[in-house]
Amino acid sequence: MFLKIVMNDVRRKKIITATVLVFIAMAVVLGSSATNIIANLMQSIAQLKTHAVPSDLTQMHIGSYDQGAVDALVAALGEHIAEQETMYLLNIEGSDIHFGANRTMVDTVQDISFVVQNQKFDFILDLDNRKLDIQAGEVAVPIYFMKTYGLSLGDVLRIESRGFRKEFVISEYARDFEMNSALASSKRFVINQADYDEMLEHQVGEMEYLIEFKLHEHGDLRTVRNAYREAGLPSNGPTIEGRLFSLFNALSDAAVVMVIVLISLLLVVVASLCIRLTFLATIDEDLREIGVMKAMGISKKDIRNVYLTKYKVVATIAGVLGYALSFLVVRAFNGNMRLYLSSDLSGSLQYVLSLFAPVAIYLIVVLYCRSVLGRIDGISATEALRSDIMQRGKHRKYRFPLLKNRFLDTSIYMGLRDVATRIKLYRLLFFIFIVCTFIAILPLNVFNTMNSPKFSTYMGIGQCDVRIDLRKTDTITADFERLLAELENDSDIEKHAAYITCSYPAMTADGRWDYILIETGDFSVFPLQYLEGTAPAEAGEISLSFAQASADGLDKKVGDTVVVQVGGVEKQLKVSGIYQDITNGGKTAKAGASLGLQHDAILWYMVNLDIALHADVSAKMAHYQSTYASAQVNGIKEYARQTMGNIIRQMGAIVIGGLAIAIVVMVLITALFLKMLLSKDMSQIAIMRSIGLSAKQIEHQYLAGTMAVLLPGIILGILAADYLGEILVSMAMSSMGAASIRFVGIAWQTWLVYPLLIIVVVGITLSLSCKIAVAEDLSVVLRS
Template sequence: MWIKLIKNDLKRKKIIHITLFIFLVLSAFCISNGATMLVKLSHSIEELFAKAEAPHFVQMHAGDIDQAQIDSWSSSSPLVNLQQTVAMINIDGTNLSLAKKQNPENNSVMDISFVKQNEKMDFLLDEKHNLLTISNGEIGVPLYYKYRDDLKIGDKVYVQEEHFSMEFTISAFVQDALMNPSLVHSKRFLINELDFNALYPHGEIEYLIQFQLADKKQLTDFSLHYQTAALPNSGPAIDSQTFMILHALSDGIAASVIILLSFLLVSIAILCLRLTIFATIEEDFQEIGVMKAIGIPPSYIKRIFLSKYIFLAAFSCLLGYLISLSLSPFLYTKMAILTDAPSNQIIDIIIPLLASSFLFLLVVSFCHLSFNRFRKISATEALREGSLATKTQKNNWISLRKNRFLPVNSFLGIQDVMIRFKTFILLLGVYIICSFLMVVPLNFLTTIESPTFISYMGIGDSDIRIDLQNVRESDQRFNEVLNYIKNDPAILAFSPLITSRFQVLDQDGKWGQMQVETGNLEAFPLVYLEGRAPAKNNEIALSYINSSELDKTVGEQLFIKRGPSDDEKQVTISGIYQDITNGGRTAKAVFEENSENILWYVISADIHSDYSIPEKIAEYSSRFSPAKVTHLESYLTQTLGQTINQVKLITIISYITGLFVSMLITILFIKMLLAKDFSQINIMRRMGFSIKDIQIQFLSRVSFIMLASVLLGTLLSNTLGPLVINTIWGTLGASQIEFVINPIYAYLLSPLFLIVSVMFTTMLSMSSLKNHHLMNGK
């Protein structure tokens, strides 16, 4: 009997059930993919680090090394389990071409290195996380370039100098546990040992001094021991935790936004179910009364109605789960660490199944609670009234007699919304969420595409940036560049900055390491979360993550020193800024740099409007080679290009979803309202109201709710939206991102698309009113 009832009911209310079915499938698909993506991302990062046998501590060093000294120190340290020193051949971008000889990496922000496969740890893997073996004449190219340039197996890579050239054929794409993320401005190309030896004399040599520890919990102690041992340290030192954070930032943003989208859709699904259940009770009110009158217990009636939703929820969640299995590879194509990664049955199958099952249980539980309404239905009332009685209060302030401005039908529609606001609040909530779905990802996309987003990377806004890092005699080269820029009439303003390593006393009383950028901080100032830029020799500004880890705020004191044997210096924290680079752990000051431990040099400059920026970049690139000269807009694109592409895809999906959901919920609501107001519509028809009059009243109701939703949705998008985004980015160093809003898209086109789609759907849903006289029996 239940199967027959379910079958007949599904046939009788096709539009409502098809709409609900589609919506539940969409919710199951999103929650399955969101959960899978987060778990898969976490698992893939852990698996990549495990299979690559990633080091726990890496010291980059430009210059000569004494490997015997390193070996002696490592063997005597109880903290060290394994040590390896990796030589990298740094190739200037002007000498490297990918796929086409005429397109060298002239203005790339990446430090390009050629390496051979390692022997002890830090192995370079293929896309399936297998150990890569490269033959003579072949090359393994980092995944970053595969997605940036759409490279394919068989494409060529050229290294060409004035009196030397080499040609390689791409045979694989490299998964690099240390340097995969676009935020890491170093990329390793894997070549055969014979090719490595041939190339060795033609590039700058840099070393990665790597350690695996017996207990990685002692990473802080090890770092301090290394820095106090007078070992090679002419370069940044990075630990495995920082590498993992950079991986999570590069690919995790997409997963986080999809999870947010999933929760919003599940919220709408619950509201949608409530609407559908109430519509069902309204339409079947008399049948429920008859069943109660002949003695059928409320619990049995509840099971009859509930069984339909159990069946619908089970089928929808199962289909959403199956679709997520088939389409999930498409969503992962822009996530470098997930693409073609080894399949894991538990993650690929069980996690989305658990997520879909969670949605199913949530739907069934909500239906179970909603159908408790049957107990309040009186058989006599149901047979007499024919619909669920709604108590309304008299509101004199919205009386038709006092209306002086609106047409009668429009006023009656708005009056009905005000009187029965509880009925319409569900529609208001859904439209607000739809507006949120459309506007927040769009605002976030315009924000990270904006040139001002560079400030969240701890960089002042300038036209060009010149980087000198890991270059022989960098200090001499830096002074040469600086002297030339000082006398160049094309330069409007410039700021030389030097990053060096200092030691800092943490809250546990232990000395750690800190990268401090010193120099002219006034020419291209940052926006500070708190306080201001340092102006005196006894002041320092900390990045957000540094201030959080040191548990320091503006006005408090900090102890720093240049080296183990140097005197401590007490400095006052003048400000806190945002920075998502270098793991978010940086600082800025105006006191003298640590000349014994300089990491890199940077010169930022603005170009006079009478000169061409591209031409000046080309001139400086040629004159200052191998220094990197970058247009700041290009710097942002190269660093966050992959993340921007992911957010673009999610924005499109979210935008379409918002429009689609608003149309679906409008269909459901209008169907429910027509069922609920069936008797009232009959009375109005007898009073002389035409079908057009009633349609105008319905349009007025929906329009009023729609306009209120757009206003509230826009308000929430610009208040709650940044709060959600800041929660995600706060763990990465940017805790207060201000949206850069395109008013045409956010305030005009998005609301217009939403209003037009809802109005069109409303008119379409009310087409059944034309046949109302047939239902009346006339």
């Protein structure tokens, strides 16, 4: 019986029912998509890790190397270390790698290494996650460079260095668990052993060592790391823990998931408000029928079930539809994952986890309907039968009388008066407009922030025009000094500052020694934004990154003391400030040049500079790049773009999707609201038309009322996206080392283009809805 009543109600209210179904289905699509992407991410990372067998601890080193000393450590720590393997990397400058129409990779911020496949673990795979086996004359190119430079299978790479010239044919793309991510600053090209030996024989590139350790299941990582350091083994380079590789691989897709989940939750809120809106309209229309059912003795529970069954059916259909459509959405967002992690995402886990969203949303909708339907219990049969008469004159005659209007157009005044007299109805629309604006603006704010030069401050870099990196080579110290001398005498350089990063032993909170990266230099030239405190300005001061200062790092706060060894001498440094840094696993530190250098542990040199307004930035960058071939010269925006490239691209898709969802929701909600309002007011509209008001004047009345809630809704939505959005994004980014994100907004987009687009869309929807309703035959309306 209930099903028959439901079907009759659906036929009678097709548009309202379809709108509710669309909202619930959209929430399910996004919810299922998010859980599906999470499932795929977990599955693909696990699959890639199984096939690649990454190291648990990796020490990068440039300089003299003694494998025998490393073997002795492995023998001594046999209870912790299962296997050890050293990969020999030939570092090639981007300017020495040619392809296409005389193009090079000189503009990359990545370190490029040519390697031979490992034998024990840390395997580099093809796109089918099979261990690469490269033949002579061939090369496997990292996916990052394939995407960046549009390289295809069969293309030719040419190495030209120190009079040596050799061509390689691209035979495979390399999927590298340890260095896939753009956040990993190095990339590995795989070649055949014979080609590698030939390059080594001709002294092509600079040798670097990847000293890798695979631990037993219960092996202690810190014990191995500290024993390695204490033994004085090669450590001229960063030390990387295995967990960071998984974090870097998950990062770009995880960022997308977080935004999709948030939009999905907001759509659940919108769907609930839509149900409330339609329910209020339905109850108002069905009051007489409710009165008749109560007068006939039908129980409250049975009356509630009439309405509840309808929403159960709608939620079930929307859940099935949304669940099916979610797999199409997932395919659109899984392209990055399929390329970098796994081509096969067909596991059963995604289908099981994706059911969570439709089930959860179904329960939320049903429970919310139960709470709203409680209003029926308070309506007696007599009130229900007489309610239409009671409502016609209730509080309308003496509130905001038209005679008191002195300044506004009559239609506009009547519209504003309608909002005031039916504030409970309009506040639902107001809140929905806030939520929709939030959905549209938040992804835009995140995208603009990540795409801004100011984002460098979250990478531990002061805002500047150009960044020059010098990595370890035989002539790095001489090149560094020569570069500083030239910058000092270059009138086109407005200001510059040099920084040197070394690895220093530091005492942890539990009294043990661990190695940390400390960057030394003058941090007043290109200041960072600090969460707490200030930059190290005096001798004996140090600033820590958020992750380094946390309990997982040194566990320090501003004013605490950090004990650091410099040249074997212990120094006590006072923590002057805490900043944000998402690079190098988020754990870095900064100190003044007075700290002194660990000359045997210098990792890299960096120079930041601002170029004078009258100078050509591109020409100046090209000059320094050609003069210092081993340097990496990049604009700071380009540096951030290359480092965060995948996340920025995916966030761009979310910006478009968020705007589309917001517009669709606003159109449907506005049309539904107007249909409900015009249905209630049909007799009044007929009276206004019979006394001479034009259809355009009546349309303006409803337009004014809706705009009265739309405009403040847009403003509050933008403010919520700015301030509440910052809090939500900061919570999500804190695990990466950025705990306080400040959005970089583009005012003409946020406050002009988006609001105008929303106003135009809502205005057109209002105009079309009013035209259809007002055009009905007057005689039919008056007779009813």
